[in-house]
Amino acid sequence: MEIKEANGKLGVLVVGIGGAVATTMITGTLAARKGLAKPIGSIAEMAKMRVKSGEEKLIKDIVPIANLNDIVFGGWDIFPENAYNAALCAEVLKEKDLNAVKDELEAIVPMPAAFDHTWAKRLNGTYVKDSANRAEMIEQIRQDIRNFKAANNCDRVTVLWSASTEIYIPLSDEHMSLAALEKAIAENKTDVISPSMCYAYASIAEGCPFVMGAPNLCLDTPAMWEFSKKMQVPIAGKDFKSGQTLMKTVLAPMFKTRMLGVNGWFSTNILGNRDGAVLDDPDNFKTKEVSKLSVIENIFEPEKNPDLYGDVYHKVRINYYPPRKDNKEAWDNIDIFGWMGYPMEIKVNFLCRDSILAAPIALDLVLFCDLAQRAGMYGTQYWLSFFLKSPMHEFNEEPVHDLFQQWRMVKQTIREMIGEKEPNYLD
Amino acid sequence: MEIKEANGKLGVLVVGIGGAVATTMITGTLAARKGLAKPIGSIAEMAKMRVKSGEEKLIKDIVPIANLNDIVFGGWDIFPENAYNAALCAEVLKEKDLNAVKDELEAIVPMPAAFDHTWAKRLNGTYVKDSANRAEMIEQIRQDIRNFKAANNCDRVTVLWSASTEIYIPLSDEHMSLAALEKAIAENKTDVISPSMCYAYASIAEGCPFVMGAPNLCLDTPAMWEFSKKMQVPIAGKDFKSGQTLMKTVLAPMFKTRMLGVNGWFSTNILGNRDGAVLDDPDNFKTKEVSKLSVIENIFEPEKNPDLYGDVYHKVRINYYPPRKDNKEAWDNIDIFGWMGYPMEIKVNFLCRDSILAAPIALDLVLFCDLAQRAGMYGTQYWLSFFLKSPMHEFNEEPVHDLFQQWRMVKQTIREMIGEKEPNYLD
Amino acid sequence: MEIKEANGKLGVLVVGIGGAVATTMITGTLAARKGLAKPIGSIAEMAKMRVKSGEEKLIKDIVPIANLNDIVFGGWDIFPENAYNAALCAEVLKEKDLNAVKDELEAIVPMPAAFDHTWAKRLNGTYVKDSANRAEMIEQIRQDIRNFKAANNCDRVTVLWSASTEIYIPLSDEHMSLAALEKAIAENKTDVISPSMCYAYASIAEGCPFVMGAPNLCLDTPAMWEFSKKMQVPIAGKDFKSGQTLMKTVLAPMFKTRMLGVNGWFSTNILGNRDGAVLDDPDNFKTKEVSKLSVIENIFEPEKNPDLYGDVYHKVRINYYPPRKDNKEAWDNIDIFGWMGYPMEIKVNFLCRDSILAAPIALDLVLFCDLAQRAGMYGTQYWLSFFLKSPMHEFNEEPVHDLFQQWRMVKQTIREMIGEKEPNYLD
Amino acid sequence: MEIKEANGKLGVLVVGIGGAVATTMITGTLAARKGLAKPIGSIAEMAKMRVKSGEEKLIKDIVPIANLNDIVFGGWDIFPENAYNAALCAEVLKEKDLNAVKDELEAIVPMPAAFDHTWAKRLNGTYVKDSANRAEMIEQIRQDIRNFKAANNCDRVTVLWSASTEIYIPLSDEHMSLAALEKAIAENKTDVISPSMCYAYASIAEGCPFVMGAPNLCLDTPAMWEFSKKMQVPIAGKDFKSGQTLMKTVLAPMFKTRMLGVNGWFSTNILGNRDGAVLDDPDNFKTKEVSKLSVIENIFEPEKNPDLYGDVYHKVRINYYPPRKDNKEAWDNIDIFGWMGYPMEIKVNFLCRDSILAAPIALDLVLFCDLAQRAGMYGTQYWLSFFLKSPMHEFNEEPVHDLFQQWRMVKQTIREMIGEKEPNYLD
Numbered sequence A, B, C, D: 001m002e003i004k005e006a007n008g009k010l011g012v013l014v015v016g017i018g019g020a021v022a023t024t025m026i027t028g029t030l031a032a033r034k035g036l037a038k039p040i041g042s043i044a045e046m047a048k049m050r051v052k053s054g055e056e057k058l059i060k061d062i063v064p065i066a067n068l069n070d071i072v073f074g075g076w077d078i079f080p081e082n083a084y085n086a087a088l089c090a091e092v093l094k095e096k097d098l099n100a101v102k103d104e105l106e107a108i109v110p111m112p113a114a115f116d117h118t119w120a121k122r123l124n125g126t127y128v129k130d131s132a133n134r135a136e137m138i139e140q141i142r143q144d145i146r147n148f149k150a151a152n153n154c155d156r157v158t159v160l161w162s163a164s165t166e167i168y169i170p171l172s173d174e175h176m177s178l179a180a181l182e183k184a185i186a187e188n189k190t191d192v193i194s195p196s197m198c199y200a201y202a203s204i205a206e207g208c209p210f211v212m213g214a215p216n217l218c219l220d221t222p223a224m225w226e227f228s229k230k231m232q233v234p235i236a237g238k239d240f241k242s243g244q245t246l247m248k249t250v251l252a253p254m255f256k257t258r259m260l261g262v263n264g265w266f267s268t269n270i271l272g273n274r275d276g277a278v279l280d281d282p283d284n285f286k287t288k289e290v291s292k293l294s295v296i297e298n299i300f301e302p303e304k305n306p307d308l309y310g311d312v313y314h315k316v317r318i319n320y321y322p323p324r325k326d327n328k329e330a331w332d333n334i335d336i337f338g339w340m341g342y343p344m345e346i347k348v349n350f351l352c353r354d355s356i357l358a359a360p361i362a363l364d365l366v367l368f369c370d371l372a373q374r375a376g377m378y379g380t381q382y383w384l385s386f387f388l389k390s391p392m393h394e395f396n397e398e399p400v401h402d403l404f405q406q407w408r409m410v411k412q413t414i415r416e417m418i419g420e421k422e423p424n425y426l427d
Helices: A020-033 A083-090 A093-101 A100-108 A133-151 A177-188 A195-205 A220-230 A245-259 A272-281 A282-300 A355-376 A380-385 A401-418 B020-033 B081-089 B095-099 B102-106 B134-151 B177-187 B194-203 B223-230 B244-257 B275-280 B282-300 B354-376 B384-388 B405-416 C020-033 C085-090 C095-099 C102-106 C134-151 C178-186 C195-205 C221-230 C246-256 C272-277 C284-301 C355-376 C382-387 C403-417 D020-033 D082-089 D093-100 D102-108 D134-150 D176-187 D195-205 D220-230 D244-257 D274-279 D283-299 D354-374 D382-387 D403-417
Strands: A008-014 A048-050 A054-058 A071-076 A154-161 A210-212 A235-238 A262-269 A313-321 A327-339 A343-349 B008-013 B048-052 B056-058 B070-077 B154-161 B210-212 B233-235 B263-272 B311-322 B328-338 B343-351 C009-015 C048-050 C057-060 C071-075 C152-162 C210-212 C234-237 C262-269 C313-320 C329-337 C343-351 D007-016 D047-052 D056-058 D073-079 D154-163 D208-212 D234-237 D261-271 D314-318 D329-335 D341-349
Touching: A008 A020, A008 A195, A020 A071, A020 A083, A020 A355, A020 C048, A020 D208, A071 A133, A071 B263, A083 A093, A093 A100, A093 C246, A100 B177, A133 A154, A133 A177, A133 A195, A154 A195, A154 A355, A177 A195, A177 A220, A177 B210, A195 A210, A195 A220, A195 C355, A210 A355, A210 D220, A220 A235, A220 A380, A220 B233, A220 C234, A235 A355, A235 D093, A245 A282, A245 A327, A245 A401, A245 C085, A245 C102, A262 A272, A262 C262, A262 C284, A262 C313, A272 A282, A282 A313, A313 C313, A327 C329, A327 D154, A343 B405, A355 A380, A380 A401, A401 B244, B008 B020, B008 B134, B020 B070, B020 B102, B070 B134, B070 D047, B070 D329, B081 B095, B081 B102, B081 C246, B095 B102, B102 B263, B134 B154, B134 B177, B134 B194, B134 C210, B154 B194, B177 B194, B177 B223, B177 C020, B210 B354, B210 B384, B210 C134, B223 C178, B223 D403, B233 B354, B244 B263, B244 B282, B244 B328, B244 B343, B244 B405, B263 B282, B263 D261, B263 D314, B275 B282, B275 D093, B282 B311, B282 D073, B311 D261, B311 D314, B328 C102, B328 D329, B384 C313, B384 D261, B405 D176, C009 C020, C009 C134, C009 C272, C020 C071, C020 C085, C020 C095, C020 C102, C020 C355, C071 C134, C085 C102, C095 C102, C134 C152, C152 C195, C178 C195, C178 C221, C195 C210, C195 C221, C210 C355, C221 C234, C221 D020, C234 C355, C246 C262, C246 C403, C246 D341, C262 C272, C272 C284, C272 C313, C284 C313, C284 D195, C355 C382, C355 D261, C382 C403, C403 D244, D007 D134, D007 D195, D020 D082, D020 D093, D020 D102, D020 D154, D020 D354, D073 D134, D082 D093, D082 D102, D093 D102, D093 D382, D134 D176, D176 D195, D195 D208, D195 D220, D220 D234, D234 D354, D244 D261, D244 D283, D244 D329, D244 D341, D244 D403, D261 D274, D261 D283, D261 D354, D274 D283, D274 D314, D283 D314, D283 D329, D382 D403
Parallel strands: A008 A071, A008 A154, A154 A210, A210 A235, A262 A313, B008 B070, B008 B154, B154 B210, B210 B233, B263 B311, C009 C071, C009 C152, C152 C210, C210 C234, C262 C313, D007 D073, D007 D154, D154 D208, D208 D234, D261 D314
Antiparallel strands: A048 A054, A262 A327, A327 A343, A343 B343, B048 B056, B263 B328, B328 B343, C048 C057, C262 C329, C329 C343, C343 D341, D047 D056, D261 D329, D329 D341
16 A cells, blocks of 8 residues: 655644533644644554554554644634634633744634524534525535635645534434435535535545544445445544543453443533533434444444343433533443342542643544545545444444554554554464 | 263362352352353353354354363362352342252252462461461362262363462562473472462363462463363463442443543442452452453553553442452442543443353353363363453453453454354344 | 320232332332341431430431331232242332342232223233223222231321323313312212322222322322322322432522522433333423422512522433433533523433432321321321422412422421421421 | 720741642632632622621621721741742632732741651651740740731731641640640650641630641641630631532431432542642651541431431542542432332532632631620630631530531521520521
8 A cells, every 4th residue: 555645734723622522632633743742542643553563563654644733723713713712611621731832823813604593403503604505505615625725725624513512313314325425415405415515525625635534424324335436535533532431442342351230331421611512402412323322332242142132222422511521431331140149239430621632632533534545545534433322334334443453453553554554363 | 172071960169169269150050050040140151143145043052162061060168068058148139049949059068178378368268178288278279179070970180279279479580481380389488489379270280170269369470371281171360350340340341442541541440259259458459450450451552542541540449348249349430521621521320230241250260261262272261351450461462451452352263163153244 | 295105007009010110119118128238218217307405416316217127018010920030020120139038028919900091002001900981090099008007907097109100181160179170980970080199089988098199180180189098097298209300300409598699400311211201202201390390489489589489491401322221310400590590501311210318208208297197197198298399288378399498398297207406496 | 795896917837838729729719809809708798698687798897897998918938939939839719719819829938837757657847946846836926926926016916837747646635635745745755746736725825716628637636725715815727618528518418318328428639739648648648637527427416316327338439530630529429218118329529729718718717706806705716617627626515517517607606696596596
């Protein structure tokens, strides 16, 4: 496989650039450039893997990942605040850390967002595009991308959705082929064409990789698969695998590996950031719930292991709880059973920081999609499932949820890029 | 590799046969034979793996594991109660479950144990051998094994240490070669030759595989490695990986895979069974502590990842707490950090049942050691690290602690037994 | 105050006699009679208080509480099972404990229940009265009470609602006076006259104290207050204060006493019994939620302590989770703040058993209401707030929620019954 | 009772003024004076109580408590840093909060401490008095007090021990009378006369109230009781009741009030501040352990309630865990039982901040001792038990541990000061 070098500037256009995840990702990247902070949690920047020689090398020394110094950030938001003020408001990072890169953050000012209140009723954006219809909305986004690329002299651009969860909609006929999708856009079917689809369509049309960080139905449609292949653009989604689901995708494989049965898994979350406010709407929550619920059934394969997983009661709750702010907290109760069917319980209380966990994931997805494009890999990037709560898959395939299997997929793909084999079964 | 069929009876001689783990393992095995309970948690009995054809098959359909119906249980204890009364007293299993196999349990009566109070001061056994010295102790055990084998018409015997943790001793010159060990036995050096070493020596001398379920210094010595190879006997140890450590060996790999840093890991345990009473003695606790502490450092490799794991404060506490009985409970607090060094916390509260988790592990170690012997594999069984808190390893090697790497070792070994290759990188 | 002795039989008629709480209460009472178990948790049976002399005496030695031996149990249910079979099905008590009083339990067979599916949509009772209208329903219940009393030669009868939570309805004009209530009954207004009101009305009409153990709008109406005074009958309600709310009514007073501020209180519950199934219906949950939410605001008095409690975000969730059965589990996260406003967090995980906690409360409410009637105290029994999640109060009064204040009310009332004063301020 | 007005300056001399508790208390007091923060958690400053008229009034409007503006802070430490630098190092408060009162903090410079390494082996103070013997040590402290009072023009001085826990010593003959104590001082018996006793003796000799905030054997001796009465000085101790014990003294009364039995109570703590380092020494831990263990037995009165509390297994552990810094964290597991003896469990995880909880307690003890002195109350201040883990009591009395009883003692004492009676039993 031939991979183009990462020459020139890489534009990173973030939808929801004023949000907590985006401002945290940007601040950390700017700080890392200046040597003020390590990009902890970033696989592209910090992880090593073993190469054929047996040596462990940094992934970025194995494949040509874009240099952080070459990134130019931009994006859209429904509020006009620059990244510094938006980050202050998000209350994720300490003022001291923001001030260290204040000038650069202040220079990042959003473009008005393409927005439709129907898809996120708890949000009242004031800084939105005036679009007559979906086709115009798409054209406006495309123009934004082109303008940004030219103004910043970018060699390449990747677009990242780091905005809110949209309301739940099922897959419908309009999403089943590119032709159907384009017809629905032309007919301005606003109930099946979400704003996030407009961003994705625009991005792909401009030849830019697109990453879906929320659980929205967007990239995971035959229409987008077709379009991304046609345009030779990598796409990756969906929903950053940050906290509770990350835990699930290591604990569930452990139970299964150890042949321990599971009766029930109750997961509750409290969070108080903007994401929590949006998810307080049942329609938006449903989108998230579907994304979160799929995980463990897929790992347990109840049909193959009916004695152990034939009757798992899995429930996920998300509660808007303002005192917690961005510090999302998860409490899981897991009812397991062992030898002779005797029950045991595990409680996991994860006091996490949503944006701290999500920021390096967002950055990695951008960097790896850019790499994939230079390597000529387009369409759905299965190998990036590692970062995603609901990895995309074609209908006839099963997603891989097990974190350690996903990690082997990452390593295997990188080996294939450089034409190597796995060194031995224990890597 | 040629593997002998599992014909004839398999004697399983348990040291500490009246303990909670042993009686739970035996009761469950008897119940499984009668179809009253599934052997949940047993890899040998229930786990599947993918074979070359892509098909998933039960491991016991791939390699010739001994049939549960062919097992004859026996063993030693420091109390004379039969297995039924001992199990009642352990309060692990419901009376109803014990009664279902009462006759068979009552028929299992221990032989007097080889015991030395100095090595477990909290135990006051009443049913112990009168041995003039260590050499005689070994000879008595060997005679017991021979008698049992003959009386029960066993084709093969495996010996399993499921008794208490002995006091901590460091590796000393006496353990460094078979000659030195035999000299120390001859000289009756009771401070470096523990009772568990007598059982191990006797077992190996009789050609029987030996499994060390406690953290005792016993099998993990050059002397025993040499002896087991000389006698062509498989050995496996040490310390069943049941609850808290099991969690650690999946959570620590998760942090590392995700490049999340760790500042501290505080683990506390409360338990009220006989094991808890023994560990209330600081000398015995130290043996356990050393076993439990090694785990995460090995996984984190701080020297390779100083930014993330260069300063992990790891503390393990075990508290004797009678109200909890056998229902060992663990509470872990883990201090992690992510993007830009921001801290997060995870608390895991595992309300487990020590013997329920340990019983299938004990059975699996026995069954797989017996298999190994028939396959001509002798000496340390690295591939059984999956079941062990402190996997044995030669001095120039690193143990593997990551549960999922260990699981791949199990599967890889089974594949080698039948001359297959791994089907694909995602198994 | 003159108190009649507790001579003769006391009939205890339980609505929902086949439920988990009722069968647990009955089994424990029967076991206590036989000396097989202590009535742990019962104030009437086990609590002591200090009398004027300074001596501590059992409450039942201070005032004439009915003897457990004089109780005759009966009641109604929507399923025809006798109390033994119902208790088996509830899976609260061990079979061994049920078998110890099996004959007596089997002899307790319910009468068909007055039931209206609209008020509890998740229940599908098969053993219900055929009542043309609410007036007939009431008359049938009254006839049941009279029959039971005669058949069992009871001196007195108390009726206890231990059945499910009904759907939420607001207080309406029909509940504002006895005349209005009777008119609504006559007009068969089934949307404002719940089945529980029919039981309460019938009970009061028959001169029997009535206890409301669920959060239903029933006794807490001017109509019932008027009726109970007119008929000289004690009434007590509502909603047994068993687990999570019990904790709240000691923790909230602690924060307030210590002048610690509170930002948020998130309470979640998982339970899998019939009560949980009923509460899975949003209409029924609302009734419970209103009952549970009122507690802490009343204790904190935010209007008097705006700096500390002016902005408490309080959220209560109840989740139907079948694996947990009757073992209701609560997880609370409490966000507090102290000196200079610095935040701290408390997490409480209560692994309780709903019926084990509720059974002695139910028994105590019955015994104390019977005592009150003999002491000539009628209408709302404020002093029994100690046992109740939503203590009834007239509109111009504030309920008392603080457990220790409630306990002082109990003791003060008992002192008044026997004409004593509080011995000193530290009792 | 006649109470002198709080005229003039109040000197507050803190032993361990550079510690986390002291610097937090001082910073918050300075901030409160400037209106920058509320003195949250302070009873003297914020709590109300009901007076005879039924009205609720601030305690400081009922009795003449010293005005925060009249306080002058000073004290001793084993390190020479001023309060600003010490507070920075303690890492309890945000830099922003310290900077708001930076000038005043910097002006607070400690006097060299009276110190004896034997009593706190984990501390290596560099800024200590050179005292030939205990008598000289006392005289040096007295001189410090006199100098401070004169230099700052103080009307009154209170001395507060906010330094570390000393090693455990039992009560011995030397502590049994003032004469014996003075003889031991004269004979320089350094193994029974601790540094904290020297501070207490010096303080009382100077007519200054003394508060013991650590669990040291110091004030709780007949010698000190005698001396404080002779000198007409109030004394209060011992050990601030901040986090875990605060919880215990509300939960234990709840169990008892509800007649719920208790089998076991396991309490573990992790903390990483200087206090934690000191307590890592078993001799110092023992002092703390004895203080912490006494609490629940006293509340449960097992001899009066053998069925419920006759066999409570109570264990307390404190673990030095540097990653936690001052944010002490407690995890309690409580095993309770109810109706028919069925077991339940409560887990409490308190993520607290030691100094944030302790600071207002320290301030309150100072302010109330100063008030007591002006009211002519001297010797042991039982009524301040509310603030203390191990309330002092004469040998023939029982301490009161129940927080709500303690709170009533506070209010009752204040009422007595102003000659009022309790308004009604529900206050």
